[in-house]
Amino acid sequence: MFCNQCEQAAKGIGCQAIGVCGKTPDVASLQDLLIHSMKGLALVAAEGRRVGLVDADTDRFTMKAVFSTLTNVDFDPERFVALIEEAQTRKEDLKGRVAAKGGNTSFSAEPEPSAIKKILGKIFGSEAAVADFTKDPSIALANVGLTQLIAEGEKVGLPVGDEANADINSLKQILMYGLKGLAAYGDHASILGREDEAIAGFIYEALCATLRTDIGVDELVGLCLKCGEVNIRAMELLDDGNTGTYGHPVPTEVPLGAKKGKAILVSGHDLKDLDILLKQTEGKGIYIYTHGEMLPCHGYPELKKYTHFYGHYGTAWQNQAKEFDAFPGTILMTTNCIQKPKESYNDRIFTTGLVGWPGVAHIDDTKDFTPVIEKALACEGFAEDTDKGSVMTGFARNAVLGVADKIIDAVKGGDIRRFFLVGGCDGAKPGRNYYTELAEEIPSDCVILTLACGKFRFFDKDLGDIGGIPRLLDVGQCNDAFSAVKIAMALADAFECGVNDLPLSFILSWYEQKAVVILLSLFSLGIRDIRLGPTLPAFITPNVLNVLVENFNIMPITTVQEDLKAILG
Structure with a gap:
């Protein structure tokens, strides 16, 4: 593996044996393969838009799939296999509909630089052994098992070799990592019913651009700036979704201590998941606490109204192992920020949405948080009220x-x-x-x-x-x-x-x-x-x-x- 997408990249260069985040080489390979598959889907989707075919469901899938490869989101290899298979299925289905509208469905992505071919040849026996899919992600990927998928992913990771253009590769990485952030915000907004087809349209355009070997510095810089411009639109939609659904935040004092009783801790970013949990826990004698970036949720009027939505516990994501270990209730992870759970709380942490960790219980899209609630009721909870001061939030x-x-x-x-x-x-x-x-x-x-x-x-x-x-x-x-x-x-x-x-x-x-x-x-x-x-x-x-x-x-x-x-x- 080689991954340099986060600030904690090993030795300031990149993680090669295992991710500092806990990502294994297998998961890294599957994430690379998923991104490569999404580039193939993007070729077809972009051509579809040229002939007037816009598929909103595929747009939503694209944002979810790209977002799932962002740091500290999903570490479960089986879920990446499902995403890769869905990307392939959607690509083939979309090809048929694009062809029916007279669009082109035969693509020939630019071949890899010769130095990369030589390296891949050493790994897989010969240059001829490199799968056609490595060169052109628009073709169908054969129905293969997990081991073969991981091997395919190893072929399509970051470019390496002396003949690779370092500056072009750098700009392509900036663009790709920008797209992951954009996809995250687009997905957050979509969950709240706010969408703009131009966001997915740009993601397709930019993914296609990363396949080109004829692209220059100026064009890539322009795409990076356009990524930022499109992201402002995505954040505007998300802001409208949050404030339109839960009201504009107001300055709010949030206690850092605890109330005696059963407890659930919510981490991540998703306001809707928190709202659903608050509804499902009304009258059950459970206090709900925020962790990490959920702190600002206390400022939203439609969330503040719940009397059992009490306070904030802990600090930032990287301290969760110690903080979750000491929390006497259940933990719900929404969106990104999860780390490898300790054995001491592995049976009382739950994921939902795109978040995943092998062996951790996952709440599916029905958002029935009954398992989280029942486990919280079985936990000891806080033994007494504590006063640890308070902080202010809500200054949007x-x-x-x-x-x-x-x-x-x-x-x-x-x-x-x-x-x-x-x-x-x-x-x-x-x-x-x-x-x-x-x-x-x-x-x-x-x-x-x-x-x-x-x-x-x-x-x-x-x-x-x-x-x-x-x-x-x-x-x-x-x-x-x-x-x-x-x-x-x-x-x-x-x-x-x-x-x-x-x-x-x-x-x-x-x-x-x-x-x-x-x-x-x-x-x-x-x-x-x-x-x-x-x-x-x-x-x-x-x-x-x-x-x-x-x-x-x-x-x-x-x-x-x-x-x-x-x-x-």
Whole structure:
């Protein structure tokens, strides 16, 4: 295997023996094969759109399939086999319908560079032994077993070899990882009934582009920026789905302690799963707690109304082994963020949606959470009430812009010197204490906007307020980056300037592919001077980095003192 798609890539290069996330070589191979299969489906779907054939169900499947390969989503090989088989079935079915409309169904994907052929030849005996499917994913894949599928996946992983163009490969990886993030947001929105066929249309266009060997740097850079632009639309749809269904978040105080009684902990990102669970647990004597990126759910009026929706437990995803072990109830994982469960809680953790781990009980799309509830009732629960303080959440765009006049007056009056957007993904690698120190060192006349699980480095710190405006404003999940963008754009309009001219600095942390597509979204808006850490992506070559520096002045974080001096003077 070779995987470099997350910030924790081994040795800063890539995981080759086993994923730092816990992904095995077999699962990595099946994920690569699924992506290759989706490229074949994309060739047919893109041709279908050319002749006026749009299949909404295939669009939804595409987003789910691509999302399932994002870091910390699904580790179950059997589920990837099912997705690969479905991709093949859908491709052949779509071919017939495209042909009936007069479209082309005979594709010849560009062959692999010769160096890759030689490497594959050494592995499989001869160049001729390399399956035709490796060269052209639009052809049918024979009905083979798991072992053969894994072998096929090994053929279609990341390009290697001296003759491979490193910069082109780097841009293709940025695009592919951006697509994984885009697919995630598109799927989140679709679950809430918000869809735009242009999102899947771009995913097909971009997947097809990754098969080309004649594509140049400029075209790939353009596709990466377009990926960010399309993602803004996806996040807009998701925002509309969340707020249209559950109301606009309001500032809310969330207890960090516990209530005596039975308990269920919900982690991940999915508001609908939480809502369904809250409905099914009413009157059962069970308190529901959030974990990780579910914290902002406490700010939504239609979720706040449940009296047994109590508080927040724990911090970010990478601490779950210790935190879940100590939680005296059941755990429900929605969307991504799962790690290998410890034996001590393996029988009381459940997955749903696209999340999967071999041997962990999975709740299917009927969303009948009875097993989760019954197990929670059998667990000991919290023995007593505890008070561990509280945190504030719910400062999404409506809440912040509702006091925009006070913010503008505070800036003009010199009470607020600068805004810092400090957020993104948290992770386990050293260096992330930078974000804790940064929050502590940012001067008291500055406001910190934060979102995603990066906030857990400082979310419980009392940073005070400026004229009644809290200095720490939790905008929400990584999914709520749209809110942060709308806040920035509204402030720019109010001050009659561009976003880059605002007293606003972006200092971001990244871990997985949602962060990649959010970064591309910021680039598509022309936002400059972003500081990124704790390390730069392993898949960005020096030449590609230079392009980003020249166009957007992106830079790595250094030290808190040096960065603040550069920003504040």
